[in-house]
Amino acid sequence: MNHGRNPNPPRAARSRCARELAGLIALALLLASVTPPPAGAAKAEKGKAKSAPAAKAKPAAAPKHTGLETLEKQVRSFTIANGLQFILVERHDAPVFSFATVVNAGAANDQIGTTGIAHMMEHMSFKGTEIVGTKDYVGEAPLLADEEKGWDALIAERRKGVKADSVRLAALDVSFKKAQEQAREKVVSNGYTTVIEQNGGRGVNAFTSNDATVYFYSLPSNRFELWALMEGGRMAHPVFREFYKERDVVYEERRLRYESSPTGRLFLEFVTAAFQAHP
Incomplete structure (x- = not known):
């Protein structure tokens, strides 16, 4: 009986040895492919990078001028004898002046039982005076x-x-x-607006917010005196002609914006819940 090593190993052992040999060969090839370059080559590349001319930086873009840079310095504020405050900016690019009359009262100032009175006053301000609209x-x-x-x-x-x-x-x-x-x-229907538009007025309109009522339009500069007469007249000496007709217009606007609109009704409910009291 031979107790020495078998000169012919089993087939499974031979297959395992072949796989191990193939793995060692693959590892050797991988290491060869990632071998770092010689030290001299790295220094040469570094020197080449230092000798390359630096790219020129692009000059910063010049700041754009809008004409509004000195706007704050152009604003003037003054109050005339009757207490009316003016905030004025003169810009002579075109022979036109635009204005906004801001009344410090809006829907938040409506008292219980007078809901909508601020909006009603906005509408009535276009009905004229004792000399306009009649x-x-x-x-x-x-x-x-x-x-x-x-x-x-x-x-x-x-x-x-x-x-x-x-x-x-x-x-x-x-x-x-x-x-x-x-x-x-x-009544001269729309008499107030007609006078303004016949003198070159554009954008005649107004709106009522919670805290203010605002009136605005534009006129040629040579109609400034007319503006002062018309605006001063309707603020100081309004005539509430066609009052009940205009009241129905305000009612309809409310129905259109709120009562007949799902989003409008939601807004009213939200405001009622959020602001249960105000100053």
Whole structure:
């Protein structure tokens, strides 16, 4: 019996040796491919990089001039004798001046029972004065008074609720509408806006926010005196002609923006919940 090494190893052993040999050959090839270059070659590359000329930096772009750099210095503020404050910026690029009259009152100033009065005042400011928007103010004034009396009588009867006299209500309604028609005969419709536009005015408009009511438009510079007359007149001496007609317009705007709009109704509910009281 031979107790020495078998000169012919099994097939599995031979296969394992072949795989180990192939792995060693592959490792040797991999190491050969990543062998670092000689030290001299690295120094040569470094010297070449130092000798290359540096790229020229691009000059910084010149700052753009918009004409607004000195705007703050151009602003002037002053108050005239009647307490009206002006904030003025003169720019003579075009013979036009634009303005915004800012009234320090808005929807937040409406009191309980007078919701919408700030918005109503915005609309009424376009109805004119004793000299603008009327054919004959001397004849118009008593008709406006009759219109007010007719409304007072009608609303007083309505407030009786179920005790109101239906026949009297119908008669008062007819009387009130007749007073409206008579007063309207003296009105120059859109008279205020027409005067401005006939003199080159553009962008005649206004808006009411929570904290302010703002009126604005533009006119040629040579109509500045006209602007002062028109703006001062409607602020100091307005005539509330076509009041009830304009009230219905304000009602409709509210219905359109809020009551008939899902997002508008959501906004009102949100504001009511968020601001349960205000100064």
